[in-house]
Every structure is written in C-alpha cells, then in structure tokens.
Amino acid sequence: MSLEVRPVEGIGVVSPGDDVAAILEGPLRALEPRPGDVLVVTHKIVSKAEGAVRRIVGDEEEFKKRLVEEVASSIVRRRGNLIIAETKHGFVCANAGVDRSNAAEGTMILLPEDPDRSAHRIRTRLAHSLGIDLAVIISDTFGRPWRRGLTDIAIGVSGLSPILDLKGTMDWSGKQLEVTEVAVADELTAAADLVMGKATGIPAALIRGYTGPRREGRASELVRPVDEDLFR
Amino acid sequence: MSLEVRPVEGIGVVSPGDDVAAILEGPLRALEPRPGDVLVVTHKIVSKAEGAVRRIVGDEEEFKKRLVEEVASSIVRRRGNLIIAETKHGFVCANAGVDRSNAAEGTMILLPEDPDRSAHRIRTRLAHSLGIDLAVIISDTFGRPWRRGLTDIAIGVSGLSPILDLKGTMDWSGKQLEVTEVAVADELTAAADLVMGKATGIPAALIRGYTGPRREGRASELVRPVDEDLFR
Numbered sequence: 001m002s003l004e005v006r007p008v009e010g011i012g013v014v015s016p017g018d019d020v021a022a023i024l025e026g027p028l029r030a031l032e033p034r035p036g037d038v039l040v041v042t043h044k045i046v047s048k049a050e051g052a053v054r055r056i057v058g059d060e061e062e063f064k065k066r067l068v069e070e071v072a073s074s075i076v077r078r079r080g081n082l083i084i085a086e087t088k089h090g091f092v093c094a095n096a097g098v099d100r101s102n103a104a105e106g107t108m109i110l111l112p113e114d115p116d117r118s119a120h121r122i123r124t125r126l127a128h129s130l131g132i133d134l135a136v137i138i139s140d141t142f143g144r145p146w147r148r149g150l151t152d153i154a155i156g157v158s159g160l161s162p163i164l165d166l167k168g169t170m171d172w173s174g175k176q177l178e179v180t181e182v183a184v185a186d187e188l189t190a191a192a193d194l195v196m197g198k199a200t201g202i203p204a205a206l207i208r209g210y211t212g213p214r215r216e217g218r219a220s221e222l223v224r225p226v227d228e229d230l231f232r
Numbered sequence: 233m234s235l236e237v238r239p240v241e242g243i244g245v246v247s248p249g250d251d252v253a254a255i256l257e258g259p260l261r262a263l264e265p266r267p268g269d270v271l272v273v274t275h276k277i278v279s280k281a282e283g284a285v286r287r288i289v290g291d292e293e294e295f296k297k298r299l300v301e302e303v304a305s306s307i308v309r310r311r312g313n314l315i316i317a318e319t320k321h322g323f324v325c326a327n328a329g330v331d332r333s334n335a336a337e338g339t340m341i342l343l344p345e346d347p348d349r350s351a352h353r354i355r356t357r358l359a360h361s362l363g364i365d366l367a368v369i370i371s372d373t374f375g376r377p378w379r380r381g382l383t384d385i386a387i388g389v390s391g392l393s394p395i396l397d398l399k400g401t402m403d404w405s406g407k408q409l410e411v412t413e414v415a416v417a418d419e420l421t422a423a424a425d426l427v428m429g430k431a432t433g434i435p436a437a438l439i440r441g442y443t444g445p446r447r448e449g450r451a452s453e454l455v456r457p458v459d460e461d462l463f464r
Contacts, residue, residue, distance in 0.1 A: 002236060002238045003235075003238075003423065003426055004234060004235070005236075005423070006235075007234070077462040079462060084462065144376060144415075145324070145377055145456070145461060145463035146456055146463065146464065147385070147415065148395060148415065148455065148456045149413045149414055149416075149418065150413060151414070151418050151422070182381055182383070182425070183380065183383050184381075184426065186379070187384070187422040187423065188426065191237070191426065193419055194235055194416065194419050194423065194442060194444075195234060195235055195441075212426075221380065222380050224377070224378055224379055229377060229378060230311060230316060231463055232377070232378065
C-alpha cells in the first residue's frame with residue numbers, strides 16, 4: 001500500500017459566515033477525489049468560517065493573555081508569556097489554541113467550538129455535493145514536551161477510526177505486540193502538514209491510499225483521560 | 233508539491249552482525265530511488281544488526297525492569313509496570329526504549345547506541361552502492377502525554393534538517409508566523425509509519441517529493457534542552 005499526499009490548491013481567503021465545504025468543493029474536484037480519500041483541513045479556515053475569532057481590543061499582548069485565560073479550562077504550565085493550557089475539548093496546547101497567525105488584521109483565532117462536529121458537517125456536505133464519502137480531519141499545530149519543533153495533530157475527525165487498535169495482533173515473530181494503539185489520525189495529519197506548510201496559503205491536503213478502519217470516529221477519542229495521564 | 237510514501241518490501245529477518253544497508257539495497261532498487269528521496273527505517277532492524285539486543289535471563293518482567301533502569305539516564309514517571317524514562321540520547325519514552333515486539337525469541341531490543349551515527353552510516357553506504365544520496369531517518373514509536381495512541385518519531389537523522397525553521401516567514405496576510413519551528417523529521421516519520429505498520433513485517437518506507445532543506449542534520453537537534461522543558 002502506498003500513500004499519496006497532495007495539497008488542495010486554489011482555496012481563497014475565508015471569512016466569517018462562509019461555507020467551508022462549498023469553498024473546498026471546486027479545488028477538491030480538480031484533484032478527482034475518490035471514496036475513502038482523507039481530507040485534512042487546517043482549523044484556521046474552519047474557525048474563521050464559523051466565526052471563532054475575536055477582535056483585538058486594547059493592548060494586543062494583554063488582550064491575548066486575558067483571552068487565553070478565558071477559553072482555557074485549566075492552566076497546565078506557565079513560563080513568561082507562554083501558557084500551556086487545557087481547552088474545554090481536553091486538548092493541552094500553547095495558549096489554549098489562541099493564535100494570531102493567518103488571522104485577519106486586528107483579530108485572533110480560537111479553536112472551533114466543536115471540531116468533531118465541524119469535521120462531520122464538512123464531510124456530510126461534501127458527500128452531498130461531490131457524491132463521494134471522504135474522511136475529514138481538522139488539524140492544528142501543537143508543541144510537545146521533551147521535543148523541539150511542532151507537529152500538526154488531529155483536533156476534529158469524521159469518517160475514520162482515529163486510533164488503530166492492534167490489540168491481539170502478532171508481530172513478525174508471532175509474539176503479541178506491546179504497542180497496541182497507533183494514533184493514525186495524528187500521523188495522517190502530520191503527513192498532510194508536509195504539503196500544506198504554514199506560510200504557503202494552502203490550508204488543506206488530500207491523502208489517497210490509507211486503508212485503515214472507517215467509522216464515524218471522533219478526535220475526542222485521542223484525548224487521554226485525566227486519570228490515565230501522568231503529566232497533568 | 234505532492235508526497236508519495238511507499239513501503240520498502242522484501243526485507244527479511246535481520247540478525248546481529250548483518251549490514252542493514254546491504255539488506256536494504258535490493259528492496260530499494262526495486263523502488264527506483266531518486267536523489268533526495270527520504271528513507272525511513274525502524275530502529276528495530278538497526279538495533280538488531282548492531283547487536284543492541286539482550287538475552288533475557290530469569291523472570292522476564294523482572295529482567296525488563298532491571299534493564300530499563302540500567303539503560304535509563306533518569307526516571308521521569310513511574311506507575312505500576314510503566315516506566316517513563318529519559319535515555320542517554322535525551323529521548324523521553326516508555327521503558328527507555330526497551331521493547332520485546334519484533335525481537336528474536338528470548339531477547340529484548342534496545343535503542344541503537346548512536347542512532348544519528350547509524351543513520352549516517354546507512355546513508356553513506358547506500359550512496360556508495362546505489363550511487364544516490366538519500367536522506368535517512370531511523371524511527372521509533374513513542375507515546376505522548378495528554379493524547380492516546382502512539383506515533384512514530386525520528387530518533388536518528390542524516391541528510392536533512394530535522395527542523396524546518398520559519399523564523400521571519402510571513403503568513404498569508406503578511407504577519408510574522410507565531411509558530412516557527414516545524415519538526416519535519418517527525419512528520420516524515422509519522423507518514424512512513426502509515427505504510428509500514430507494526431505487524432506487517434515492513435520495516436522501512438521511501439518518501440518522494442519532500443522539498444525541505446538538506447544538510448547533514450541530527451535527530452539530537454529534536455531533543456529539547458532540559459532548561460527549556462516545562463515537563464521534566
């Protein structure tokens with residue numbers, strides 16, 4: 001099985017009230033999508049379309065700090081201007097997902113209210129307009145403890161199992177695998193980021209060839225419950 | 233720019249003393265590699281070839297626990313049988329990288345002594361035998377705090393910059409990007425895992441189309457210095 005990861009080009013600027021699925025339709029048609037292809041969309045255009053943005057009032061740094069504290073459900077770590085916070089979705093990330101990059105002038109972007117619902121809505125609308133059932137992942141860029149650099153991960157999922165469960169599967173030598181849960185939605189999202197880029201204005205990618213299990217799925221399945229977590 | 237991720241098939245069982253580059257050469261030739269393609273190899277076959285394995289003596293669980301404590305440079309967290317430890321390379325992971333999956337009967341696999349050196353050696357030998365300069369990444373499977381499921385990440389790199397530095401780059405609207413360091417080596421490794429799989433006996437993948445900056449590079453650049461780390 002090979003994987004092909006292609007940028008979805010030709011998506012213009014997205015504004016509050018826009019229909020993301022309608023905006024994606026034309027650029028996707030140009031790639032001749034097939035059933036089972038995985039569409040990865042950066043949350044930035046989803047948040048903008050849904051109006052999950054705030055107009056900056058007063059001092060920008062001070063505004064951002066207050067906004068982060070407002071949208072965070074808890075603060076995990078704080079050092080200088082950096083706040084690592086848990087969002088109401090259960091994601092742990094810098095600034096609770098509040099970000100200025102690729103925001104319209106004078107605004108800041110928040111995470112979508114319910115990224116799994118957003119993914120489901122985009123998938124349903126594209127199934128209607130294209131006549132093709134794609135899996136849809138909504139992405140954001142998160143840092144990690146212990147490792148430098150950021151990677152894109154899945155914050156919304158519809159149409160695939162975000163975790164591939166290998167429990168009971170044997171390795172090549174016939175022993176049970178010790179690693180049993182692979183975060184495939186995050187791996188697909190990381191692959192997509194390599195063709196999207198942060199500075200290129202390409203907010204989506206289409207992946208062909210992924211053969212993992214399909215079901216409704218939710219990115220919230222990727223959130224580790226607090227009682228299993230050694231770092232919260 | 234599109235990315236193509238292909239499994240390297242036809243690699244047999246690897247044993248201590250084997251030359252990994254020689255074993256990879258034939259299966260790679262079948263994929264008609266080109267200069268700049270990125271080869272991702274699971275550390276399991278590198279560790280085996282380099283003899284980074286231990287024969288289990290006595291009770292398996294007890295042996296593993298002692299081995300983890302021996303190879304760990306520090307213990308970060310402990311809960312029941314689970315040990316999150318820092319390795320001498322600076323990686324923070326479960327059991328300091330000690331693993332039984334895909335190990336020969338009665339043995340456990342360690343991380344390679346110096347995975348960056350291993351990657352450089354494989355790259356140099358393949359450049360000689362194939363006449364093509366590939367980038368080489370050695371992978372392992374790590375868990376993450378806060379998120380369920382594991383993903384593959386880069387523990388050895390040769391021939392590309394593991395971090396794409398976007399400092400000073402503008403976003404689509406002309407503002408400086410807030411996110412400036414992308415862990416591209418980890419994203420390439422995650423993409424590769426999707427075609428390798430843990431249970432399929434395919435320990436390598438070849439990625440075509442990655443256009444990021446090339447230099448010697450080292451996965452050790454991905455290790456966050458302790459004084460920048462909020463979680464150690």
